[in-house]
Amino acid sequence: MGEQTGLRERKKQRTRWAISSAAVRLFQESGFDRVSVADVAAAAEVSKPTLFAYFPTKEDLVLHRFADxxxxxxxxxxxxxxxxxxxxxxxxxxxxxxxxxxxxxxxxxxxxxxxxxxxxxxxxxxxxxxxxxxxxxxxxxxxxxxxxxxxxxxxxxxxxxxxxxxxxxxxxxxxxxxxxxxxxxxxxxxxxxxxxxxxxxxxxxxxxxxxxxxxxxx
Incomplete structure (x- = not known):
């Protein structure tokens, strides 16, 4: 059970980092205001509900690195x-x-x-x-x-x-x-x-x- 929990947590961390990295890359390329949450979700290959489960707001996609x-x-x-x-x-x-x-x-x-x-x-x-x-x-x-x-x-x-x-x-x-x-x-x-x-x-x-x-x- 403990090993399965650890695997799930590592998978969540990888998904979280992949979404954030895609967001930061798009924001740097096109500007924060010109990139939508849908654009980020598509680039990270996740659904919008999945994205919002990890990052409640668009700003959190960047600022979570400070929140950590x-x-x-x-x-x-x-x-x-x-x-x-x-x-x-x-x-x-x-x-x-x-x-x-x-x-x-x-x-x-x-x-x-x-x-x-x-x-x-x-x-x-x-x-x-x-x-x-x-x-x-x-x-x-x-x-x-x-x-x-x-x-x-x-x-x-x-x-x-x-x-x-x-x-x-x-x-x-x-x-x-x-x-x-x-x-x-x-x-x-x-x-x-x-x-x-x-x-x-x-x-x-x-x-x-x-x-x-x-x-x-x-």
């Missing part, structure tokens, strides 16, 4: 090592992402990622939906922070807002550098320095409860 990261910050906090402060864990995770050139950090200059960024930032309908994804990630992080012993729920929500905004600003700056034609390897040292400065600023503003000002969090 909605609870990432919350997961990092919950899975941090014993004795590691939440902010230290989040700093470490972001720096690891920069080192791997994870697209979610903005520091990635591969053609596919640059094309995706151009689609996103040049399409008002997609940009208009971004705040909802950011807010859900902030709420998830606030819940995780509130689980820390002695943490006031309001303080947790306030901290989550600061942290998610910091990550967003850092990622956006990296995207701007990539779209300006700079190489990710050249920007990397600057991106690391900006990340340290930004997390230090958050730590010093929030106080010791969420990690202090140490870069290592130790």
């Amino acid at each position: 990261h909605e609870t990432e910050a919350a997961r990092v906090v919950r899975e941090r090592a014993d004795g590691e402060a939440p902010l230290a864990a989040l700093r470490r995770h972001f720096l690891d992402g920069l080192d791997r050139h994870d697209p979610i950090t903005g520091l990635n200059d591969t053609r596919d990622v640059l094309d995706f960024q151009h689609l996103l930032y040049s399409t008002p309908a997609l940009l208009a939906r971004m705040p909802a994804y950011i807010l859900r990630g902030e709420e998830a992080l606030a819940d995780a922070l509130a689980e820390t012993d002695g943490t006031d729920p309001f303080a947790a929500r306030l901290a989550a807002g600061h942290i998610i905004a910091t990550q967003r600003v850092l990622s956006t700056r990296n995207v701007e550098e990539m779209r300006a034609g700079r190489a990710a390897t050249d920007v990397y040292p600057e991106a690391v320095a900006r990340a340290h400065a930004a997390f230090d600023l958050v730590a010093n503003g929030l106080g010791a409860d969420f990690g202090g000002s140490s870069r290592t969090g130790r």
Whole structure:
């Protein structure tokens, strides 16, 4: 039974990715507003009801790649090592992402990622939906922070807002550098320095409860 469930889930993931990839390709070729959901379904060789079962809206065909990261910050906090402060864990995770050139950090200059960024930032309908994804990630992080012993729920929500905004600003700056034609390897040292400065600023503003000002969090 477990093996069958695993196979079904992998098939669903493949179908989901195939639909999204077809959509992004069509949107990049013809423009988001000129491509219909029916066009996407035909290109992915699925029915419209099947498409909507995976992606409730046209915008979700693109933005699900961000939605997949909605609870990432919350997961990092919950899975941090014993004795590691939440902010230290989040700093470490972001720096690891920069080192791997994870697209979610903005520091990635591969053609596919640059094309995706151009689609996103040049399409008002997609940009208009971004705040909802950011807010859900902030709420998830606030819940995780509130689980820390002695943490006031309001303080947790306030901290989550600061942290998610910091990550967003850092990622956006990296995207701007990539779209300006700079190489990710050249920007990397600057991106690391900006990340340290930004997390230090958050730590010093929030106080010791969420990690202090140490870069290592130790």
